Amino acid sequence: MEQQLVIREEQAGLSLTLRDVVVMGFRHKLLLLLCFFGILVGVVLFVLVWPNYQSQTEFLLRRDRVDPVVTPGQNTPMLVNNAVTEEELNSEVELIKSQDVLSKVVLTCGLDKKPSISDFALGLFGVKTVPEKKTEKAVKKLGTALEIEALPKSNVIKVSYSSNESLLPARVLNALGDAYLET
Numbered sequence: 646m647e648q649q650l651v652i653r654e655e656q657a658g659l660s661l662t663l664r665d666v667v668v669m670g671f672r673h674k675l676l677l678l679l680c681f682f683g684i685l686v687g688v689v690l691f692v693l694v695w696p697n698y699q700s701q702t703e704f705l706l707r708r709d710r711v712d713p714v715v716t717p718g719q720n721t722p723m724l725v726n727n728a729v730t731e732e733e734l735n736s737e738v739e740l741i742k743s744q745d746v747l748s749k750v751v752l753t754c755g756l757d758k759k760p761s762i763s764d765f766a767l768g769l770f771g772v773k774t775v776p777e778k779k780t781e782k783a784v785k786k787l788g789t790a791l792e793i794e795a796l797p798k799s800n801v802i803k804v805s806y807s808s809n810e811s812l813l814p815a816r817v818l819n820a821l822g823d824a825y826l827e828t
Contacts, residue, residue, distance in 0.1 A: 699807035700814035702822060706737055706800045729800045738795050738802055741825055747784045747791075749824035754816050757783040787817070 670677055706729045740746065751757050757780040764774055792805045804821065806814045 695809065696811075697807055697809055698811050698814050699805060700818050701803065701805040702818045703796075704737070704741075704802040704804070704822070704825070706734060706802065731795075734795045734800065734802065738793055740828060741793055741802065741804065741821070742788060742791070743828075744784060746821065746824045746828060747787050748780065749827070750817060750820045751780055751783045751787055753820040753824070754813070756787060756817075759783070791821075 708729060757776070761782070764779070767774060790806060790808075793802065795802050804818060806817050806821075808814050808817075
C-alpha cells in the first residue's frame with residue numbers, strides 16, 4: 646500500500662480568533678496583571694497629583710442711595726436703609742451669571758482661543774468652527790465652572806474658579822470683577 650502525502654496550501658495571512666487571544670492571556674497571566682495594575686496606578690496618580698489652582702473673590706454689596714420720603718411738610722425725614730435684601734442679593738448673583746458679563750470675561754481672558762478636544766476632532770475632518778460658536782461654548786463652560794454663592798445673613802457674594810493653569814483663575818476673577826462693576 647502506498648500512502649500519499651497531501652499538502653494543502655493555506656492562506657498566507659494571520660487570522661486571530663477570540664480563542665487565540667484568550668489562550669495568550671492565560672499563558673501570560675502575570676504580565677497581563679502587571680500591565681493592568683501599572684496602568685491603573687498611573688491613572689490614579691495622574692488624577693491625584695495633577696495640579697489644580699483655585700482663586701476666590703468676594704463682592705460686598707451695599708446701598709449708596711438714600712430714598713427720600715415725600716411729605717407735604719418742610720421737614721422731610723431722610724429714610725436711610727442700608728440693608729440689602731435677599732432678593733437684591735440674588736439679583737446681583739444673577740447679574741454676575743449673565744451672558745453679557747461672562748462674554749466680556751471670555752473675550753478679555755481669551756478663553757475662546759483655548760483649543761478644545763472637539764475643535765481638534767472637527768479639524769481632522771476639515772470642519773472649521775465659527776468664532777462666535779467658540780465664544781458661546783466658552784461662555785457656557787465658564788458659567789458652569791464658576792461657583793457663585795450668596796453667603797447667608799450677609800451682603801457678600803463669594804465667587805470661586807479653578808483651573809489647571811496657574812494664573813488663569815486670578816485673571817478670570819479679576820476680569821469678572823471689572824465686567825461686573827461696568828454693568
